[in-house]
Amino acid sequence: MTDLPRPDNENLTRDEAAARARVVRTHDYAIDLDFSAAADPQTDTFPVRTRLTFDAEKGASTFLDYLGARVDAVTLNGVPQDVAAIVDGARIVLSPLAANNVVEIVSVSIYSRSGEGVHRFVDPADGATYLYSQNEPVDCRRIYPCFDQPDLKARFRVTITADASWHVAANGALESERSAGPQTSTRVFAETEPMSTYITTFLAGPYALWHDEYAGRTASGVESVIPLGIAVRASLAPSMDADEVFEITKQGLDWFHRSFDVAYPWGKYDQVFVPEYNLGAMENPGLVTFTEHYVFTSPATEAQHEQRANTILHEMCHMWFGDLVTMRWWDDLWLKESFADYVGTLATAEATRFTTAWTTFASRRKAWAYRQDQFPTTHPIVADIIDLEAADQNFDGITYAKGASVLKQLSAFVGQDAFLAAARTYFARHAWGNTTLDDFLQALEEASGHDMQWWADAWLTTAGVNRLRVATTVDGDAIASAVLHQDGVDPRTGQTVLRPHVLRIGVYDPDEDPAAFETALDVRIDGSEVAIPELVGTPANRILLPNDGDLTYAKIMPDPHSLAVMLDAGLDDELARATALAGAWNLVRDGELPAARFVDGAVANQHLLEDSGVLAQVLQQAGAGLAAYTTADERPRLLARWIALLVDEIAEDAEPSDRRTVLLRTLFAALGEVRSPAEPVLDVVRSWMDDPAFALGEELTWDAWVALAAHGEADAGALRAAQSAAPTAVSAVGLIRALAARPDAAVKDAARAAAYAGRSADGAVLSNDELQATIDGLGIDPHDVGGGHDADYWQRIDHVWTAQSQGQATRVVSGLFPGHAELADGDAERHPLVVAAQGWLDARPDAPHALRRIVIERLDDLRRRLRAQAASA
Structure with a gap:
């Protein structure tokens, strides 16, 4: 594979981009790609x-973006150009223009x-070569020279030369x-409608194929037949x-045709x-x-099927x-x-068999958002994206999950009717064009009659998570007063942030097991507090769940009595359970609830959790809490108890489920x-x-092999023999x-x-999956044999950032960050790992913004770990 340093003007x-858009108006591209030598391992270019x-x-003058191996010839308006003079790093300068x-x-x-760009993969199962492209946000320039920015749309006509037996x-x-x-053919593809460069895509290889057809109509009766x-x-x-x-695809097309009233x-x-x-996934039209993790080669849970359906409808949106x-x-x-994340989940819940999609969203998707939004690097939903490196970093929990919430x-x-009506107006008004937030807000104002700028200012231009809690006073056995309180701080500025919330307070009877739903009270809060008169006079022991139904985006702070019942007995509604446990996990991360207490709640609730996605999320959080948020002296005992519980629970499930x-x-x-699992556990795993x-x-099976290998119970020979017996992509990474x-x-x-x-050790370039597997395996170190390299990390990450692509460098900088701190060695401000990370940041104020962001976020995780350990202690 060709090694090329990242050009200084790549970013x-x-x-x-705005200056270029003022000069240039694109029409069309004709792109001819030659993949005829792709199967030759000695050929790394095309x-x-x-x-x-x-x-x-x-x-005027302008430039094209290009990150290829070389440029051989350029002709501008029939005039050959001096390539050496006009190729400048990641750019091809064009001047003067007509x-x-x-x-x-x-x-x-x-x-x-x-x-990134045209990815080449050789299947370990049969040696076949496969190509595909991935371009968002700006990796199209790795394939062909272009104006690689979203507002310079064009029509594309593509020609691909490749093995005649391949699907192209x-x-x-x-x-x-x-x-x-000989054995090669050239395929010509129809010209596209106007679109951005980042959604152009190419495919070639001996892919297996299936075909079907959709026939339907829009809400206004326009018929649509789609291969x-x-x-x-x-x-x-x-x-x-x-x-x-195919079934999910057809259900989605029906839903979108009905809801958007624009034919695909x-x-x-x-x-x-x-x-x-x-x-x-990627929404290439x-x-x-x-x-291909969505092609299930192992037993897949219903939650995995739901996640695939949700992704299909997200991309369809x-x-x-x-x-x-x-x-x-x-x-x-x-x-x-955010729109696709929200509407994709809505369509999944309304159009497919996965009617509880919002439950998984509340548990899993929003956990991503809450974590991202509490970093010092958090940003408003409408982010200030000054360059491409910032754009690449902003495919994050705020852009997706917070925005969807x-x-x-x-x-x-x-x-919902007004929301979808605004979408229909937006599509009709701006089809084939480029827009800003204001264009969507205008459509919303017309559809809803509300002043959307006020709402947008409150929700979209501020950062951080609000907290909601219900405070009550009691007179005898009844509630005498009830007030919903809101607080919130922008982590970037320390300023108070309050937002308007339309939500429900769930009321549950604790005398039932699990606590039984009684009613939900509709509440709107715009400031720091609002009274809830409907609760006055009701029994004082009732369980109160702020944000029942998960309508808003906020951390919930249940009162101690309610929290205890939510953890020990659980609630009798799946979405309520997911919301309550998500709130409890936020308390653990904030150092306000010991991790062991959350684990007790996870154990108590596990048999109630019907959604396998929620169960997986809660158990993953419990395990992560024990591993990171407990102190070193109590952790072995807690982990041993946790492992014993899991083994017992698995033994009770005699049949696959x-x-x-x-x-x-x-x-x-x-x-x-765990450093020393009980002797029989590894034997049981092997059995x-x-x-x-x-x-x-x-x-x-490969998760099991990794666990055995981590404890010296599987040597290299056994591992290689297992992989050779079943050579697949999964086993190669495993x-x-x-x-x-x-x-x-x-x-x-x-x-x-x-x-x-x-x-790798033999000099072969590691793919993204291979690099991640290397980092993941390195991080599995229960016997602490891989330490002593913390100082080296701070000497090497600058070079990693310049030598590897941003995607690969991000994996390394994030994955190798020295973050396994123990409270016994210092607190969240004085721990040596904290001091080293802060020292690097202080000494490198001019480091690339995206690199600094990774370090700042990992440092915040490190400090949170130590604060949570202190709470656990």
């Missing part, structure tokens, strides 16, 4: 020919192993195919449940599941890409909100992602934290692996993780060196 700024037409201010321009470029681009695809439908030589396709690696074809994916505008609807994907109408710049990235609150505020799968995953993770009736599947988990200082040193270099 396009918002001001540069030829590209690009023809671009655009209008410009006469006499009013109407044609630029033609011959170049060579690089196959990716990081999931792009955004447009296949128009024709012609021979290009449907699914593609996956040939070796995964037996595991592809195409019927379910992109022709065909192909969905492809690809290896080593660095995202969950006509050719949506998904991680983007066909309208994001692709048809697109943000002008990445400041408004949140709007398309706030849009759910908005829907409660204005009504979602619950058993969740318990097994939790156990194998816990075994990576499960050897028992065909136990049906672990390959993913759980092997890397297991080898790095072994309790040997030399093993840990080798894994660390590989991560810093981005290469």
